Amino acid sequence: CLFLFCRLCTLNRGLLTPGRGLTQGFQNPEKQRVFHIHEVRDKLREIVGVSTNWRDHMKAMEERKLLRSFLAKSQEALPPRRMKDSYVEVLLPLGSQPELREKYLTVQNTVRFGRILEDLDSLGVLICYMHTKVHEVKMSPLSIVTALVDKIDMCKKSLSPERDIKFSGHVSWVGKTSMEAKMQMFQLQDSEFCPVLEATFVMVARDSENKGSAFVNPLIPEGPKEEALFRQGELNKGRRVAFSSMSLLKMAPSAEERTTIHEMFLNTLDQKTISFQSRVLPPNAVWMEKSKLKSLEICHPQERNIFNRIFGGFLMRKAYELGWATACNFGGSRPFVVAVDDIMFQKPVEVGSLLFLSSQVCFTQGNYIQVRVHSEVASLHNKEHTTTNVFHFTFMSENEVPLVFPRTYGESMLYLDGQRHFNSMSASDTMKKDYLLKP
Numbered sequence: 333c334l335f336l337f338c339r340l341c342t343l344n345r346g347l348l349t350p351g352r353g354l355t356q357g358f359q360n361p362e363k364q365r366v367f368h369i370h371e372v373r374d375k376l377r378e379i380v381g382v383s384t385n386w387r388d389h390m391k392a393m394e395e396r397k398l399l400r401s402f403l404a405k406s407q408e409a410l411p412p413r414r415m416k417d418s419y420v421e422v423l424l425p426l427g428s429q430p431e432l433r434e435k436y437l438t439v440q441n442t443v444r445f446g447r448i449l450e451d452l453d454s455l456g457v458l459i460c461y462m463h464t465k466v467h468e469v470k471m472s473p474l475s476i477v478t479a480l481v482d483k484i485d486m487c488k489k490s491l492s493p494e495r496d497i498k499f500s501g502h503v504s505w506v507g508k509t510s511m512e513a514k515m516q517m518f519q520l521q522d523s524e525f526c527p528v529l530e531a532t533f534v535m536v537a538r539d540s541e542n543k544g545s546a547f548v549n550p551l552i553p554e555g556p557k558e559e560a561l562f563r564q565g566e567l568n569k570g571r572r573v574a575f576s577s578m579s580l581l582k583m584a585p586s587a588e589e590r591t592t593i594h595e596m597f598l599n600t601l602d603q604k605t606i607s608f609q610s611r612v613l614p615p616n617a618v619w620m621e622k623s624k625l626k627s628l629e630i631c632h633p634q635e636r637n638i639f640n641r642i643f644g645g646f647l648m649r650k651a652y653e654l655g656w657a658t659a660c661n662f663g664g665s666r667p668f669v670v671a672v673d674d675i676m677f678q679k680p681v682e683v684g685s686l687l688f689l690s691s692q693v694c695f696t697q698g699n700y701i702q703v704r705v706h707s708e709v710a711s712l713h714n715k716e717h718t719t720t721n722v723f724h725f726t727f728m729s730e731n732e733v734p735l736v737f738p739r740t741y742g743e744s745m746l747y748l749d750g751q752r753h754f755n756s757m758s759a760s761d762t763m764k765k766d767y768l769l770k771p
């Protein structure tokens with residue numbers, strides 16, 4: 333207890349120190365500090381107080397128990413925060429520090445999108461720690477985890493690994509225990525940072541030991557722009573509830589969707605045999621099951637997050653890269669990612685688990701390929717499999733791609749789910765932009 337108290341006191345230095353004057357982005361009126369990308373994870377470790385040595389991880393978690401007394405009994409007991417209180421800028425100096433490039437490089441000399449997913453996840457959590465900062469102590473009593481990647485939209489044709497990148501973001505909406513973080517990414521072009529990506533994540537605050545939920549500070553929007561962002565956060569929550577209540581896991585497809593599936597079924601009946609069993613593919617079509625790719629990851633401690641579970645960004649990178657390979661294999665050319673949506677982190681992944689990833693094309697249209705990656709874990713002691721995440725990625729291929737045909741009822745539901753995700757993407761501005769992002 334004394335050890336922890338000393339740590340809390342000695343670590344009680346300010347988080348913000350002066351940084352370089354980057355001016356692009358939502359706002360930085362109070363000249364908040366600009367973190368270097370390497371500092372983000374270090375900062376998170378400092379805020380949560382994790383052990384550097386794996387053998388000490390149980391002890392570090394024991395210490396966190398003592399922070400329980402700093403948890404609020406109600407949301408009203410916490411001081412309200414403004415959007416600018418959580419505003420953070422992070423520099424990824426790929427241009428000015430070439431030694432950073434290797435980690436981010438694709439064979440086409442573009443930026444690995446999987447690495448960007450990892451950086452966004454860490455940044456989202458840091459932003460939420462800024463919002464919930466308890467000024468009396470350096471270490472936070474909260475365990476903040478990623479619950480959902482609501483949406484990531486790309487808005488730039490290609491990312492160069494030879495030019496500096498900047499991220500910025502802030503909390504844009506809060507519930508009782510959840511927070512929405514909006515982030516943007518910029519790349520230096522002709523000495524200006526130009527927008528290349530927008531992302532919306534939902535983070536959930538848990539108690540010191542990550543066992544139950546915990547209240548977060550209220551958010552007070554200032555001015556019409558912030559009020560609009562906050563209202564959008566409310567609408568996003570409503571949309572997610574509506575989307576989930578209409579899930580094909582709960583409800584039958586609509587009349588239009590049923591017609592689509594039946595027409596696809598009729599298109600695959602063998603005209604010669606007049607049988608329900610005998611199925612043949614129409615020209616330029618592929619059975620959905622043929623599009624599958626699978627992988628296995630052993631979840632080593634190296635990939636742990638600050639709470640000794642597997643880092644969400646690592647899970648996203650692995651799922652994205654398998655999804656990209658699936659789209660590449662299916663479309664026959666290198667695809668570009670257009671959008672990512674609705675990645676739900678349903679269950680934490682324990683260190684030491686076996687992570688099974690299964691990816692398949694579930695919908696195509698023109699040059700677009702909608703890929704779904706399902707991840708499940710089995711512990712080393714218990715062979716039972718548990719779903720931890722479902723990922724949805726929209727890719728664009730250089731050429732028109734084959735149609736994908738479901739054979740079973742389950743696959744038909746995957747097709748319709750893929751179509752719903754694709755339609756929600758194509759309704760947004762995303763598809764109107766041009767892309768060239770590769771893994």
Ligand SMILES: CCCCCCCCCC(=O)SCCNC(=O)CCNC(=O)[C@H](O)C(C)(C)COP(=O)(O)OP(=O)(O)OC[C@H]1O[C@@H](n2cnc3c(N)ncnc32)[C@H](O)[C@@H]1OP(=O)(O)O
Nearest residue numbers: 477478479480507508509510637638643644677678679680
């Ligand atoms: C070492 C350096 C590394 C640095 C990396 C730092 C990054 C660390 C971040 C991570 O890596 S976290 C790892 C990936 N994420 C996870 O493992 C989370 C796994 N999922 C869970 O643990 C639970 O599903 C979760 C805590 C997210 C939700 O649990 P419950 O469903 O029991 O929550 P509950 O019903 O109590 O709802 C709590 C709040 O969450 C909200 N919520 C839950 N699921 C949601 C969802 N899917 N989408 C949006 N909001 C959601 C819910 O609305 C509610 O908000 P409000 O209180 O504001 O109303």
